[in-house]
Amino acid sequence: MSDDLPEAARGRLHGGAFTSGLSVADLAACHTMGLEPVGLVQGFCAMQWGYGPARTGFGSAGGMGMGMGFASGFTPNVARGGYVENYQCPHGMVSAEHRQWGQNYEQTWIEQSWQDGYGAANHRMLEEATTLGAHGVVGVVDSVASLADAGVVEFHLLGTAVIVTDLERPSAPWTTSLAGQRLAKLFEAGYAPVSTIAVVSSVRVWASCMTEYFMGSGAGLWSSPTDSVEIDQLVSARTRARQLVRERARSQLHGDELHGVDVRVNEREPGAGDIDIEVQLRGNRVRRARHADPLALPRPAVSLS
Amino acid sequence: MSTPPPPAHHSAPDDLRAAVREALASPATTATHASRSGLTSDLTIDETLILHSVEWVPRDLVIGLSVQSVPSAIWSWGSGEIELASRAHARAFEHAIARLHAEAVAVGAHGVVGVHVERRILASHIEVELIGTAVAPADASAAGGTKVFISDLPARDFALLLMAGWRPVALAVGASFTYAPRRAVGAALRQQTQNVELTNYTAALYTARSTAMERMQRAALDAHGTGIVDVTITEGPLHFAAHAIGFTAWGTVVAPAASSRTIDPLTVVSLDDAVSSFDVAPLA
Numbered sequence: 001m002s003d004d005l006p007e008a009a010r011g012r013l014h015g016g017a018f019t020s021g022l023s024v025a026d027l028a029a030c031h032t033m034g035l036e037p038v039g040l041v042q043g044f045c046a047m048q049w050g051y052g053p054a055r056t057g058f059g060s061a062g063g064m065g066m067g068m069g070f071a072s073g074f075t076p077n078v079a080r081g082g083y084v085e086n087y088q089c090p091h092g093m094v095s096a097e098h099r100q101w102g103q104n105y106e107q108t109w110i111e112q113s114w115q116d117g118y119g120a121a122n123h124r125m126l127e128e129a130t131t132l133g134a135h136g137v138v139g140v141v142d143s144v145a146s147l148a149d150a151g152v153v154e155f156h157l158l159g160t161a162v163i164v165t166d167l168e169r170p171s172a173p174w175t176t177s178l179a180g181q182r183l184a185k186l187f188e189a190g191y192a193p194v195s196t197i198a199v200v201s202s203v204r205v206w207a208s209c210m211t212e213y214f215m216g217s218g219a220g221l222w223s224s225p226t227d228s229v230e231i232d233q234l235v236s237a238r239t240r241a242r243q244l245v246r247e248r249a250r251s252q253l254h255g256d257e258l259h260g261v262d263v264r265v266n267e268r269e270p271g272a273g274d275i276d277i278e279v280q281l282r283g284n285r286v287r288r289a290r291h292a293d294p295l296a297l298p299r300p301a302v303s304l305s
Numbered sequence: 306m307s308t309p310p311p312p313a314h315h316s317a318p319d320d321l322r323a324a325v326r327e328a329l330a331s332p333a334t335t336a337t338h339a340s341r342s343g344l345t346s347d348l349t350i351d352e353t354l355i356l357h358s359v360e361w362v363p364r365d366l367v368i369g370l371s372v373q374s375v376p377s378a379i380w381s382w383g384s385g386e387i388e389l390a391s392r393a394h395a396r397a398f399e400h401a402i403a404r405l406h407a408e409a410v411a412v413g414a415h416g417v418v419g420v421h422v423e424r425r426i427l428a429s430h431i432e433v434e435l436i437g438t439a440v441a442p443a444d445a446s447a448a449g450g451t452k453v454f455i456s457d458l459p460a461r462d463f464a465l466l467l468m469a470g471w472r473p474v475a476l477a478v479g480a481s482f483t484y485a486p487r488r489a490v491g492a493a494l495r496q497q498t499q500n501v502e503l504t505n506y507t508a509a510l511y512t513a514r515s516t517a518m519e520r521m522q523r524a525a526l527d528a529h530g531t532g533i534v535d536v537t538i539t540e541g542p543l544h545f546a547a548h549a550i551g552f553t554a555w556g557t558v559v560a561p562a563a564s565s566r567t568i569d570p571l572t573v574v575s576l577d578d579a580v581s582s583f584d585v586a587p588l589a
Contacts, residue, residue: 034322135329164329174329178350184321185350189357192328214374216429228393230400231372231430238434239404242368246345253343261347261366263436283345289328294443295358297468300570 020160021139026180030138033184035162038132042158043124047117048151049110082106083240087208087233094209102208104237106244110202110278114153118144118198121155122175129173134161136170139179140196144280176284177260190292191259194285197252200278201244205237207273215273237277241265245281258283346438348419352460356418359464360443365412369405370434373397377428380546383484386516387549390482394426394553395520397433398478402455405435409453414439416454416473418463422537422555428545456557458535466534470566471559475528479521480553485509487548506550510540513552521554530558 019040022030030037087102121142129137140159147154159175176193178186186193207215211233242263249258261283268276346363348356353363373393380387409417420437438460456463456473466473485506488496525533536556543549 032321033325035325164326167326167330170329182350185354187325187328188321189350189354190324190328214430216377216427226389228373228375228389228396228431230396231374234372235370238370238372239368242370242436246366246368249345250343253345256343258343258345259353260349261345263347263366283347285343292357294360295354297358298355298464300465300468300568301573302570304572304574 022160029180029184035164037160037162038134039161041125041128041161043121045117045120045155047113047153049113082108085236089209099209102211102233103206105204107202107204111200114200117155121157125157126173129161132161134173135164136174137161138176138183140175140177190288190290191286192289194256194287197249197285198282199245199248200280201241203237203241203277205275208233212273241277241279245279249281256285256287259286260284348438348460355464356460359467361440362443364414364439364441367405367408367417367439368436369401371397371400372430372432374430380549384486387482391480393431394480397431401433401435405455406453409439412439415441418456419459420457422457458557469568470562472562474530474558474560477521477524477533477558478555479517481513481516482549482551483509483513485548485550509550513550517552517554525558528558530560532559534559
């Protein structure tokens with residue numbers, strides 16, 4: 001048993017009766033598959049993230065923010081190693097309030113903090129499962145919620161640890177968000193669960209003058225355009241944020257497959273035309289364990305009730 | 306009296322247990338194609354299996370989006386169609402579809418199924434985001450040379466469409482934004498206390514609807530389709546513009562497949578209807 005677990009947790013895990021987050025139907029399906037639930041396992045982690053390394057020279061998020069002093073191609077320290085794109089003002093010197101340039105950049109410190117928090121909660125859940133001698137954890141769900149104070153995020157994972165009788169234990173328990181009939185179908189289709197995967201990307205848009213104008217908060221220095229145009233900076237930032245999570249998930253697959261991908265996007269606009277984009281991607285990493293022939297073509301049915 | 310034989314499915318748990326043990330015993334460790342980039346898919350396990358039953362497989366999660374600016378002043382005054390807004394809506398879809406298409410081609414797919422359409426119409430811009438799973442026949446040579454299709458049909462409906470002898474061709478979109486002209490001051494005052502149809506709004510709705518549906522149908526014909534299924538319609542006034550009406554429609558264009566097939570559905574009478582019950586509600 002892991003020494004890291006509190007005594008109360010160790011006592012609970014060896015209480016003699018199993019706990020689980022399974023519905024009755026999922027419990028029945030578990031028994032049908034030969035999986036025996038041994039305990040409801042959970043992992044928590046509360047993380048705080050600040051604003052990254054000092055943003056020397058960035059100023060406020062308002063009209064002055066993109067001030068006059070930056071040459072094209074300026075790259076803030078916070079974005080090094082991540083995605084950065086600059087958008088130069090095409091007008092030259094207009095006024096002190098005019099945005100001379102805009103920038104999209106990846107908030108790598110937020111991503112790192114998110115991964116650390118999620119990873120720690122996942123590790124703690126797995127630690128409990130290992131303590132119970134589990135082969136895997138089924139029906140894993142997670143919640144990522146802000147705590148009372150802004151900038152503090154709580155990660156919570158929970159699932160039901162299961163053992164497979166007379167089967168050698170893997171070096172680390174496998175995990176999956178599937179349970180019940182869906183998990184049974186996965187096995188029947190010749191797949192084995194490997195792990196749940198959750199990744200995040202965070203991209204900040206500091207709007208250029210044109211982006212700010214097109215997003216509807218322009219100072220009215222130009223006449224209304226006679227046609228619509230694509231807002232390149234925003235399209236680029238949103239596309240890159242989604243591509244980043246996809247690439248990040250792929251990099252964890254090592255040739256396996258990620259099924260049931262769920263993409264969630266959170267955007268907030270802290271200032272006129274400035275946008276924080278966060279994209280979360282979750283899915284089940286599965287591995288093909290054997291060849292499976294396609295199912296017979298299903299027969300469509302017309303219900304008369 | 307002899308005991309009836311157990312139903313055939315009683316042997317299933319043993320098979321399932323064997324499948325579970327086989328799957329969990331073997332791969333404990335190494336991926337089959339560790340050198341290959343992994344596959345991502347937003348299909349559920351059910352959808353993956355039904356796709357497999359019609360001999361198609363997922364290739365990758367693909368994304369396409371666009372944001373088109375709209376001068377916010379255009380929504381207030383005018384008559385007839387708000388052409389710039391209709392054009393911006395069309396371009397937003399056109400660009401997003403083109404990007405989704407390019408990603409699908411890059412992964413060697415023959416189409417994209419289950420495309421989720423996220424669309425927002427704001428006073429200053431129109432946003433479209435498309436996300437779906439690129440798919441290809443399991444036997445890559447089976448449908449070589451066909452044009453890559455985009456479809457918002459879920460994988461289950463895609464499989465049923467193929468089984469019925471049809472194929473998806475493209476995503477067709479039609480939209481129109483129209484001014485609902487203001488009434489004359491005298492008419493507005495006269496009608497203030499009456500129950501009366503506001504014909505300016507009704508007429509604007511009919512105009513927008515007619516134009517949008519015609520555009521969607523034109524898109525289907527341009528794609529060499531013979532029909533559109535599962536059309537999603539949104540219509541009505543816009544929250545930021547009191548005198549503008551919008552009507553948008555999109556759906557999957559379909560055409561008969563080369564090899565004609567028909568389905569023979571099984572007619573079933575369900576015996577698990579919801580139980581009839583009643584609630585006792587307190588008086589008053």
